[in-house]
Amino acid sequence: QSNKVASIKVGRVRGFSIKAEAINPQIRKEEAKVVDSVVVTELSKPLTAYCRCWRSGTFPLCDGSHAKYNKETGDNVGPLLLKKQ
Amino acid sequence: QSNKVASIKVGRVRGFSIKAEAINPQIRKEEAKVVDSVVVTELSKPLTAYCRCWRSGTFPLCDGSHAKYNKETGDNVGPLLLKKQ
Ligand code: FES
Ligand code: FES
Numbered sequence: 813q814s815n816k817v818a819s820i821k822v823g824r825v826r827g828f829s830i831k832a833e834a835i836n837p838q839i840r841k842e843e844a845k846v847v848d849s850v851v852v853t854e855l856s857k858p859l860t861a862y863c864r865c866w867r868s869g870t871f872p873l874c875d876g877s878h879a880k881y882n883k884e885t886g887d888n889v890g891p892l893l894l895k896k897q
Numbered sequence: 898q899s900n901k902v903a904s905i906k907v908g909r910v911r912g913f914s915i916k917a918e919a920i921n922p923q924i925r926k927e928e929a930k931v932v933d934s935v936v937v938t939e940l941s942k943p944l945t946a947y948c949r950c951w952r953s954g955t956f957p958l959c960d961g962s963h964a965k966y967n968k969e970t971g972d973n974v975g976p977l978l979l980k981k982q
Contacts, residue, residue, distance in 0.1 A: 834972040834973075834974075846975050847975040849978040851981075862947075862977050864951070872977060888926060888928055888930055890932040892933050
């Protein structure tokens with residue numbers, strides 16, 4: 813995983829080019845599109861949380877980092893929960 | 898689903914408060930944290946794609962909207978694929 817933080821241009825104010833973080837600032841930026849696959853019959857636990865905030869240290873799994881991201885930004889993203897039952 | 902676009906503050910330039918879109922600009926903004934659950938035994942198709950770009954018109958499913966978002970921003974996000982085999 814790269815340490816470089818990707819940014820996206822969101823606008824221009826009096827000659828300043830304003831850049832914001834992308835949805836995915838850091839994860840596997842060498843890939844054109846980050847796609848992950850889960851074979852659901854191979855899930856070991858009754859409940860597995862998958863990250864949709866792109867801030868997890870264990871991506872594609874959720875490690876709870878969405879809480880810090882939501883608190884800092886006012887956003888409201890959360891994981892996808894895969895349940896065996 | 899609300900039509901209001903949420904924004905997050907990303908900085909300040911010479912008195913301008915700069916706001917960027919959140920990871921999730923539009924989906925279920927009335928919820929403090931958007932979490933979805935999938936009971937994997939109930940998946941009907943061999944392959945089901947779940948959105949991680951927060952731009953899908955069929956969220957939590959992927960409808961391919963990540964392609965437009967990636968092209969417009971230079972980001973590299975994509976879906977989580979759930980496979981039965
Ligand atoms: S850490 Fe990303 S959704 Fe939980
Ligand atoms: S539409 Fe969001 S990941 Fe495909």
